[in-house]
Amino acid sequence: MAGEFGTQFMPQMTISEYDGKWSDVKTVDSDKISLHPGAHVYHYASTCFEGLKAFKHKDGSVNVFRMDKNIERFRQSSELLYLPPLDLTITEQMIRSIVSQYRDDVPEPPASMYIRPTHIGTEAAIGKAADPSDTSLLYVLLSPVGDYFSGGEASLRILLDDIGVRCGPDHGMVKGGGNYASALKHIMRAKHEHNAQQVLFCPNGDIQETGAANFILVDGDTVLTKALDDSFLHGVTRESILTLARDRGLKVEERDIGVDELLERCAKPGTEAGLSGTAAVLAAVTTFIYKGKEYQVGSGEPGPQIRNMRAELNAIQWGDAEDVHHWLQSI
Numbered sequence: 001m002a003g004e005f006g007t008q009f010m011p012q013m014t015i016s017e018y019d020g021k022w023s024d025v026k027t028v029d030s031d032k033i034s035l036h037p038g039a040h041v042y043h044y045a046s047t048c049f050e051g052l053k054a055f056k057h058k059d060g061s062v063n064v065f066r067m068d069k070n071i072e073r074f075r076q077s078s079e080l081l082y083l084p085p086l087d088l089t090i091t092e093q094m095i096r097s098i099v100s101q102y103r104d105d106v107p108e109p110p111a112s113m114y115i116r117p118t119h120i121g122t123e124a125a126i127g128k129a130a131d132p133s134d135t136s137l138l139y140v141l142l143s144p145v146g147d148y149f150s151g152g153e154a155s156l157r158i159l160l161d162d163i164g165v166r167c168g169p170d171h172g173m174v175k176g177g178g179n180y181a182s183a184l185k186h187i188m189r190a191k192h193e194h195n196a197q198q199v200l201f202c203p204n205g206d207i208q209e210t211g212a213a214n215f216i217l218v219d220g221d222t223v224l225t226k227a228l229d230d231s232f233l234h235g236v237t238r239e240s241i242l243t244l245a246r247d248r249g250l251k252v253e254e255r256d257i258g259v260d261e262l263l264e265r266c267a268k269p270g271t272e273a274g275l276s277g278t279a280a281v282l283a284a285v286t287t288f289i290y291k292g293k294e295y296q297v298g299s300g301e302p303g304p305q306i307r308n309m310r311a312e313l314n315a316i317q318w319g320d321a322e323d324v325h326h327w328l329q330s331i
């Protein structure tokens, strides 16, 4: 796939507008929308989105991974932002319709078709800084994406930040634009001052997540990750990886992990750390930076456990392993 992840788009998208009710779904050119410059989204960040993927299988079928989970999270993000209520059936119809239109363009694994449903507040009302937008626009963009690991296996350098916060502590489970904008200043500082690729936010010394991925630690046959609460985004990849780990008989501990415990465990040779999300599935973290010091994770190289977990999930997504949990929805 030419260009960077997410810079190439299919020429059309599906849209529906809300003005008291959802309009019939239309398919339109995807290179522009027309909005009043006073639209709520431009001023008060009434916007949320989803990210999921469609995969081409060897039998020619096209399958979307965990569409129901992503649509439900999209509904929840819209609700928490006081955007008009999402209609789950219309949203699914919009995804199915546009993926179906471009089914021949869904690339073969390890590439896939990334699906980006987006919901924005459109009311031209700059007086509504403390009120929701009464109207909104929903659209579903498609972007063919290549192999995230084509440049070789990731081995990420991550800054542990126990001072900055990604977003308001009660807003973490919203996949909304404002959260990414507010995390940027910490991420840019980590890049410039520490040559780190991402920040792992650790408010009050508790490991939370990075700007766009969940955190998983593997120590022997134990998988550790933060338990679900309002403070961070409940990743579909995280939940899928934990389910597969339990299936394999690994012990899964969902609980708070302190920075001290993390660094202590990282000093052991077999420990592995990873970031989970739809784009990369599961990418290895090999170095943490904390208070100016560097800490190698286990051997300092991407390890077998993280690699196996990624391969296991990919095998289901790509149609190479049985989909026992019914995670794929065929288009």
Ligand SMILES: *Cc1c(COP(=O)(O)O)cnc(C)c1O
Binding pocket: 051, 175, 209, 210, 211, 212, 213, 214, 233, 234, 235, 236, 237, 238, 276, 277, 278, 279
């Ligand atoms: C999207 C996202 C994730 C990963 O979620 P998946 O459903 O696994 O793709 C994690 N954290 C944040 C902040 C995100 O935006």
